Amino acid sequence: MNFKISKSVFYNALQIAARAISSYSPLPAFSGIKIEAKADSLILIGSDSDISIRTVILSSEENSLIIKEMGSIVIESRYIMEIIRKFDAETLEFEVLENSSAKISDDVSEFKINGMRASEYPNIDFAKPATLIDFKSELLKTTIMQTIFATSKSENRPALTGVNFCCNGNELICTATDSYRLARKKVQLADSYHFNITIPSRNLSEVVKTLDLEEDIVFAVSDKKAQFIIGNTIIQSRLIDGSFPETNRLIPQSFSYELEINYSDIIGAIDRASLIKNEGISVIKLSLDEQECILSTRALEVGSSKETLKDAKFSGEHLDISFNGQYVFEALRALNKGKIRFSFCGEMKPFIIQSVEEKDILQLVLPLRTYA
């Protein structure tokens, strides 16, 4: 194998493939990037078996890619990336030597890096699933960012460690919950589809990092895997086994209390109050009246805080309700702007946070017991 390529194009492609590589992977080959030179393209593959990324560079004048000899090799990702990054020249030459090592050189310097034969790299099937959905990159990014934070960090219930993508017709419903809070986003699709899959949150984070917001993508699903096809890159994710809980019945439909407030006012107040922590958790209490809305905290060791919410409009009887400040903070950040509506059923009932303007995204939080 022997090729010339633009340093920056090669480095960027290595960076994309390397996103799939995990330092915990038990298989030594998976700490490497598989580099394959075809007649007129270079294919880079990274994987940890949970997520696999394949990116292709097609020969063009812009990327200076010239394949002189076809072939393939696997190189430890951290070595090759560090080395490529430090080269001064704009174009590099890459050559596989006899003993499965690679020589990378420019006019000034020359590195020989030990590698592995490509035959030792597991064969990964990148065949495209049958169900293909066109997606705006921006919308996919928003959808993931508005839900992913609510996935569970604990492996106790594996189904909760991913975001559920469920479609029965023209509406895609994306749901994440760790059983203390829930985030749900509805997306209208141009066509009708039927699937119900859960994608690991870590893999969705890597998708977000790779998205080019200028280009649209294809979201391809089967009952075995999901693919995100972003230009010349395929990000392929395994699905989480086990059924995602039925969450519709958790979401209350009628409410006795409502609080409307500006996004910036409420998130600022919660951010400040979150400094008062009890064993790492900030318990925030709202004392709500039609005349006055007060946000307060108390932690035995640290101290307390109190703040009257500006421009808050509350309707209903007096209500005291407490919650984990971090959960509401993250839920608000997903809504991101405008006027926010909190809808409550009672002191110990789950409550809903929504943007007054955008109804497609819903955040639900379970309250905590209010201190005296």
Place this chain on the structure above:
Amino acid sequence: MNFKISKSVFYNALQIAARAISSYSPLPAFSGIKIEAKADSLILIGSDSDISIRTVILSSEENSLIIKEMGSIVIESRYIMEIIRKFDAETLEFEVLENSSAKISDDVSEFKINGMRASEYPNIDFAKPATLIDFKSELLKTTIMQTIFATSKSENRPALTGVNFCCNGNELICTATDSYRLARKKVQLADSYHFNITIPSRNLSEVVKTLDLEEDIVFAVSDKKAQFIIGNTIIQSRLIDGSFPETNRLIPQSFSYELEINYSDIIGAIDRASLIKNEGISVIKLSLDEQECILSTRALEVGSSKETLKDAKFSGEHLDISFNGQYVFEALRALNKGKIRFSFCGEMKPFIIQSVEEKDILQLVLPLRTYA
């Protein structure tokens, strides 16, 4: 105690005092900042007994400091800094309550933070030592940065964990060594002084962070302590006990080989080659001839590299010499620019790196055994 103050002025002063606070301090009071309101000034003190910082804010229109009631309190530094940072208002009110807690408030919100009585805070003597030296901030910063990296990270020989400041007349000599390399800077002083002290490297790092390069400082020394007086701030450091080794005899005076090369060329080549590491250490070999100068590395597991040095001028017989790439990299970075001269005595003898233009700074490195 009760005062009003500009949020940003208060926060900046807390940040300075907090630099002395170490999370390892065994004394609970030392995790706090002592805040003392005098008739027309606010005094903040942070310490871990090794280093103590005292900064004073004098009442002025600019900082909005108005002392309404004198007094003092100690507040956990991480709590007070986080809280002050998150306030929206430009001016804050700070009031000590009866139960040794403090109320901090603006128009919108109010925090009550538990504190400690100031009487529980150790008394720190900030009396000024007799020997006072005026110093340009810029020069002090350069002097510390050009030597501090060569101090020892190991506590085996405590004297080597600091930078030695030695003065016998008009010349101040600052030396750091970890016994594998040495950095020495000479500074000409306007007056004549006599002292020989070693200041812990951690404390010098905090001095560098606090320096305002616009203002000059006073460096005050006794045989007990050193003070850096920076505007209204005093940084006071203990000295390291035990005598600093006599290093003059280690520095060779005559050389058989000389290499001259541009700073940017040699540091670039070493930076690239340092990627090839053997058990975390990059062993770099120079093969020097009057015709050609080659820099190479080899590591069994990773691979090898080779580079012909551009515009290198070598005089002497053929020389192969190897060294720890990190040591030479850091020594070069301290020289920072221009034309660099390496002066060698032989394959296994310490060698010197100096700027051709600036003779006041000298770097010495011990070579490693050259591989075959």
